[in-house]
Amino acid sequence: MPLPNDEKLLALSQDLLAQFHKIFGEFPGFRPAHAKGIMLTGEFKPSGTAASISRAQHLNQPSTPVVVRFSNSTGLPLIPDADPNANPRGFAIRFMLAQHVHTDIVSHSTDGFPTRTGAEFLEFLRALAASDPANLSGSPLEAFLGAHPAALAFVQTPKPTPASFATDTYFGVTAMKFLNAEGKEQFGRYRIVPAAGNQFADEATLKEKPADFLVDEIVERVGAAPVVFSVQLQLAAPGDVVDDATIHWPADRPVVELGTLTLTAPVADTEAQQKQIIFDPIPRTDGIEPSDDPLLELRAAIYLMSGRKRRQA
Numbered sequence: 001m002p003l004p005n006d007e008k009l010l011a012l013s014q015d016l017l018a019q020f021h022k023i024f025g026e027f028p029g030f031r032p033a034h035a036k037g038i039m040l041t042g043e044f045k046p047s048g049t050a051a052s053i054s055r056a057q058h059l060n061q062p063s064t065p066v067v068v069r070f071s072n073s074t075g076l077p078l079i080p081d082a083d084p085n086a087n088p089r090g091f092a093i094r095f096m097l098a099q100h101v102h103t104d105i106v107s108h109s110t111d112g113f114p115t116r117t118g119a120e121f122l123e124f125l126r127a128l129a130a131s132d133p134a135n136l137s138g139s140p141l142e143a144f145l146g147a148h149p150a151a152l153a154f155v156q157t158p159k160p161t162p163a164s165f166a167t168d169t170y171f172g173v174t175a176m177k178f179l180n181a182e183g184k185e186q187f188g189r190y191r192i193v194p195a196a197g198n199q200f201a202d203e204a205t206l207k208e209k210p211a212d213f214l215v216d217e218i219v220e221r222v223g224a225a226p227v228v229f230s231v232q233l234q235l236a237a238p239g240d241v242v243d244d245a246t247i248h249w250p251a252d253r254p255v256v257e258l259g260t261l262t263l264t265a266p267v268a269d270t271e272a273q274q275k276q277i278i279f280d281p282i283p284r285t286d287g288i289e290p291s292d293d294p295l296l297e298l299r300a301a302i303y304l305m306s307g308r309k310r311r312q313a
């Protein structure tokens with residue numbers, strides 16, 4: 001994937017990366033966000049309806065190998081899994097289409113995002129860094145949240161700690177455009193739903209949990225039996241806003257099943273592979289196109305810049 005030439009976008013990307021470092025500190029070799037993670041492998045099998053939605057290769061061939069990364073929020077590589085700031089969890093999925101050819105889904109466990117644009121997100125992070133979360137009264141964060149209802153709604157959305165990475169639902173957040181073999185276009189948002197159902201840990205249990213309980217649990221779980229998710233798509237209706245991650249579509253929009261993700265093994269050299277892999281929020285495969293959501297180009301640039309630096313560390 002190429003870096004864009006847009007100077008303003010590159011400067012904003014640098015500013016956002018610098019702001020993450022300012023908040024969390026800099027840990028060379030680790031991601032500035034979603035620093036702590038674990039990788040697994042498996043396969044994806046499309047449902048019977050997937051081909052009617054998109055002509056994308058992995059939605060039409062019988063099965064596709066995948067490599068995935070579960071992660072905690074924050075840029076802290078050692079954040080305890082029970083820390084509330086480790087929510088939302090991340091789930092990045094790479095569909096291996098051929099040698100060096102792939103397409104990704106990047107999702108997290110909260111349905112939504114605090115800001116529509118990257119510039120607003122930078123403002124949000126700066127307000128966060130300049131405020132004491134225990135005493136918001138009169139703080140820059142209070143002012144930001146007062147002026148940005150979507151950010152306030154995101155902050156107030158409950159973000160429970162899952163009992164397992166395998167028992168949380170993950171959301172693609174950004175709408176994508178899906179094109180089928182007849183050229184029919186429709187917009188949708190991913191939902192990755194656990195076959196085990198949503199299960200969360202209660203406060204009392206969390207106090208007892210070791211720092212890596214989620215990372216250790218998923219390795220143990222996948223060693224005993226496959227970890228299964230349903231990959232679904234919430235479809236937009238004509239007129240729904242498809243370029244704004246802060247806007248939710250009405251709950252009655254249809255959700256279709258795209259296929260089943262079955263994870264079967266941990267990646268052997270997970271530390272080295274996590275350092276190497278750079279997920280891409282832009283699909284870059286025929287049959288799935290990015291929407292005009294302004295976060296997409298920016299995130300693709302940031303993840304690439306950050307990933308290249310990580311590989312060199």
Ligand code: HEM
Pocket residue numbers: 016017020030031032033034037069070071089090091092106107108113117118121171172173174245277278279295298299302303304306307310
């Ligand atoms: C302006 C908006 C955003 C900014 C600035 C941002 C920033 C970042 C950065 C710097 C990284 C580390 C990338 C790397 O070093 O490889 C990252 C990773 C990640 N972000 Fe975002 N992000 C944004 C929006 C989102 C949204 C909307 C989602 C939810 C779908 C999301 C989910 C994730 C996940 C899951 C990862 C970890 C991916 C992996 O495992 O490699 N981010 N983000």
